[in-house]
Amino acid sequence: MFLYYKLRATFLSYYLLAIAASIIILSGVGSANIMFISMGGNEGTAILEMILVTLASMAFLSAALAQLKPVYVFNFFFWGLLFQISFMVLKTSIGF
Numbered sequence: 001m002f003l004y005y006k007l008r009a010t011f012l013s014y015y016l017l018a019i020a021a022s023i024i025i026l027s028g029v030g031s032a033n034i035m036f037i038s039m040g041g042n043e044g045t046a047i048l049e050m051i052l053v054t055l056a057s058m059a060f061l062s063a064a065l066a067q068l069k070p071v072y073v074f075n076f077f078f079w080g081l082l083f084q085i086s087f088m089v090l091k092t093s094i095g096f
Contacts, residue, residue: 004078011074019064022077029084030057036091053087056080 011018033053037046060076 007078008071008074011077012070015070019073022060022081023064026057026060026077026080026084029081029088030054033084033088033091036088040091049087049091053084056083 011022030053034050037049037053040046057080060073060080063073063076
């Protein structure tokens with residue numbers, strides 16, 4: 001929990017810079033996720049996985065573009081990034 005509060009304080013203190021950096025980070029992680037999903041084929045579950053990964057990024061982008069409170073924007077970024085990284089680990093390690 002300490003790491004969460006430390007990251008949130010840094011994100012909020014450099015808010016405009018952090019928005020740009022977080023868009024780049026989520027785009028890179030999301031692109032890698034889509035690449036791993038596409039390598040497995042284009043069956044129905046792959047399309048569903050692509051939709052889930054895209055929704056994680058879209059939630060953050062819509063929060064940033066809607067100019068929500070910075071704390072909410074950080075929460076969308078943090079949980080979206082956590083979802084994408086955990087999904088990538090599951091997909092590459094156990095073939096989820």
